[in-house]
Amino acid sequence: MTERIVVVGAALLDADHLLAARRSAPPELAGRWELPGGKVEQGETPEAALTRELREELGVEVEVIDRVPGEWPLRPPYVLQVWTAHLLPDSPEPKPLQDHDELRWLSRDELWSVPWLDQDIPAVKKVATRLPT
Numbered sequence: 001m002t003e004r005i006v007v008v009g010a011a012l013l014d015a016d017h018l019l020a021a022r023r024s025a026p027p028e029l030a031g032r033w034e035l036p037g038g039k040v041e042q043g044e045t046p047e048a049a050l051t052r053e054l055r056e057e058l059g060v061e062v063e064v065i066d067r068v069p070g071e072w073p074l075r076p077p078y079v080l081q082v083w084t085a086h087l088l089p090d091s092p093e094p095k096p097l098q099d100h101d102e103l104r105w106l107s108r109d110e111l112w113s114v115p116w117l118d119q120d121i122p123a124v125k126k127v128a129t130r131l132p133t
């Protein structure tokens with residue numbers, strides 16, 4: 001049986017921006033931008049994994065809203081699934097605590113101003129349709 005591990009990425013949205021995160025490691029991914037998140041652990045729901053990863057990586061508290069339809073292949077055995085999320089009203093602002101060295105809130109017009117990881121581009125295109133023009 002082929003092992004398949006889901007990586008959950010957050011499309012963290014405010015009214016008209018998406019949060020992009022620049023990876024600081026590993027060296028082959030450093031400097032490229034991604035949707036913050038991480039691997040779903042055994043026995044964990046994707047929503048719980050995303051909440052945990054965003055707390056660890058960004059120091060935020062979020063409400064996970066819904067899944068962006070689709071699934072994008074990463075380096076085997078990983079696949080990327082994306083969920084939209086909002087900051088809870090009493091959440092701190094996101095900070096690059098772990099895995100990232102810069103964060104940016106991007107409007108739809110600014111979405112392609114950062115070098116996304118190649119494998120994230122189809123997912124970001126899908127998320128773009130949820131941002132106002």
Ligand SMILES: Nc1nc2c([nH]c(=O)n2[C@H]2C[C@H](O)[C@@H](COP(=O)(O)OP(=O)(O)OP(=O)(O)O)O2)c(=O)[nH]1
Pocket residue numbers: 007008009029034035036037038039040053074075078080099117119120
């Ligand atoms: N979080 C995240 N990881 C991505 C994206 N695109 C992409 O190729 N990846 C890759 C990078 C990593 O090889 C893998 C997820 O690793 P991660 O380092 O974020 O996950 P994690 O926090 O659970 O990692 P770890 O503690 O087990 O090292 O998926 C993306 O948009 N978000």
